[in-house]
Structure formats: structure tokens, C-alpha cells
Amino acid sequence: KQEVTQIPAALSVPEGENLVLNCSFTDSAIYNLQWFRQDPGKGLTSLLLIQSSQREQTSGRLNASLDKSSGRSTLYIAASQPGDSATYLCAVSRDGDKLIFGTGTRLQVFP
């Protein structure tokens, strides 16, 4: 049974810092991994999708890497801003379009 873990559970940093969020999964036979952000009481916003054949993806200040063999992904946020404050979720897929989510990292960036 696939299990997805995210560390740390919560993070509070001053504006401008570079951040690394971690995601671990137990079964390396995945099709892809997706990172999302969720603002309180809202839906999920897709940030990055990494296909199983890829090693990383970049979008603006965000960079996500994938190491299937070790069951890990990291989301790197450069020069963090207060607007980055949200919960960040990773999710893996293997069976059709079913996503298995991690527990999330709650990020607070203060001015």
C-alpha cells in the first residue's frame, strides 16, 4: 500500500529565505508526482507535475525534483514571499488518475 509522507509538517520562515519541502513515498512504481498548494478553505492549485521519466520541473521560483529509486521528491522555493504562505501537498499516482496525497507542509512566510 502506497504511503506518502511530508516533512516538515509546518514551517515558519522570514521573507526572502530559500526553502526545501520534502515528500517521501513507499512504492517507487509511480506514473507521476504532482505538487499542489492549498489556501485555507480553498481548493488545490497545481504547481508542478513531474512525469516518472523526468528528474525535475521548474516554474518561476519553484523547482521540484523526483528520485523514484529512493522514493523522494523535493520542492524548492526560492526567495520566499508572504504570498507563498499556504499548505503544500504532494501526490503520487500509479493507478489511472487516482492520486494518493501526503499529509502536507503548512508554510508561513512572515515579512
Added chain:
Amino acid sequence: KAGVTQTPRYLIKTRGQQVTLSCSPISGHRSVSWYQQTPGQGLQFLFEYFSETQRNKGNFPGRFSGRQFSNSRSEMNVSTLELGDSALYLCASSWGQGTLNTEAFFGQGTRLTVV
């Protein structure tokens, strides 16, 4: 380009009642998935529909059901509501190209409160 639309946004129901939630996917997307989000259990997969067929189902009781129409719009129904069904219900849409997963886009969710 319109995103994923879920209606209604908020619902308050009484124990024992039933409820129907609706999801309109992004135009052209054929796969619709439903998830339940609670503080204690996080995000859990309910079911997925592709071209009007249920392709995958999570570990939820039979009180939770769904369907998909020919225009890819989907509904989920919960019968005999229990207090524990209070949650944020999220719908996701994607192209759904066979067994190859593609990027999932989520709606804003329906907040269901059972009293």
C-alpha cells in the same frame, strides 16, 4: 479557459438526509475524480470516472456513489448522512488518457456540514 466548477460551495444537511454534489470539469477533460478532505484523515480518494464509467474506487461505504454524464460533468451522492461525513469534497479533472496520468486540476470544493 474556465476551470473546474463545483456546486454548491456550501451545504448544511441533517443526519439521515442525502446530498448531491456537482462538478463540471475543464472543457475537453474526460476524467473526473472525487476526494474527501477532513482534518483527521487528510485527502482521501473516493472514485474516478472516465467516459461515463467508474474506473477506480476508494475505500468508502456504499452510501457514497457517483456518476458521470456524456458531457463529462459528474455528480456524487451521499445517502443517509452521518456526522462524520462533514468535510470538504473536492473534484479534480484531467485529460485521462488511458492509464497514463496527466495533470489534475481541482475545483474550489463543496463544504458539507452535517448537523
